[in-house]
Amino acid sequence: MDVTVKTLDGKDAGTVTLADEIFGLEPREDILQRMVRWQLSKRQAGTHQALGRAEIARTGAKLYKQKGTGRARHGSARAPQFRGGGKAHGPVSRSHAHDLPKKVRALALRHALSAKAKSDSLIVIDDLVATEAKTKAVAKSFAGLGLENALLIGGPQLDEGFSRSARNLANIDVLPVQGINVYDILRRRTLVLSKAAVEALEERFK
Template structure:
């Protein structure tokens, strides 16, 4: 699959041949769905917690005597049925993470890349570098390339001026190639890869 390489000023910079094994698959929604669920479940903090009857700050004394009152027998006002008592079966801190095989996670990333390539939402940039960290000039460059809602993937290290100029633009995410993931690819309309990012991805899946 041949794709035209663009420069930030909109000019052409040759072509690159993308691997069919990475960018030419027929996307499967079930695999992508499982991967998105995996990512969203793993990012949940799981710190939700409630006070049980042993945690609330109330007296542990018996409310009233056991017999002779004609009322139901109770022990302490910490019981869940009383106002101010503990919560019965409330949430406790836990991990929400689910298991997903490593091979399936790798396959999901290939399918996400292929989905963008198939839909025409893939752009390859020669170099993600800026002379100055000015947001205004970066907005102008993106407008010339037709980039409005995009995930931009650079090489192993991002150019500081480019990252600084891009981070304040709405609906634009910039990540190094190590941070590429299925959820961020799918949530943005366009995927922008630098030439070095393409090489790193093909080396990763070799």
């Protein structure tokens, strides 16, 4: 698959051939869904916690005598049915992460890249380097390229001036190629790859 390479100024800078085994697959929604669910579950904090009856700071004395009152027999004021008592079957701190095979994760990334290529939402930029490290200048370049909601993936090392300038723009994310992931690809309308990122991805899936 041949794609025209653009510069940040919107000019043509030749073409690049994208590997069909990475960018030319037929996207499968089930694999993408499994990957997004895995990512979101893994990053969920899981710090929700309620106090059970064993953790309540309350007297341990029996409420009243066992017999003769005509009332139900109770042995603890910490029981869940009493006001101020413990929570029955409440949430506890735990990890929500679950396993997903490494091959499925790699396949999901290729399907996400293919989905963007198939929907014409993939742009290849010559180099993500800002000539002027100012948010206004970078915003003007993005407007010329029609980027309003985009994920930009650079090479192994990001240009500090460019990443700082793009950081303040709403709905724009900038990541090095090591940080590329399915969730961030799908949550943004357009995927922008630098030539260095394309080379790194093809080397990764070789």
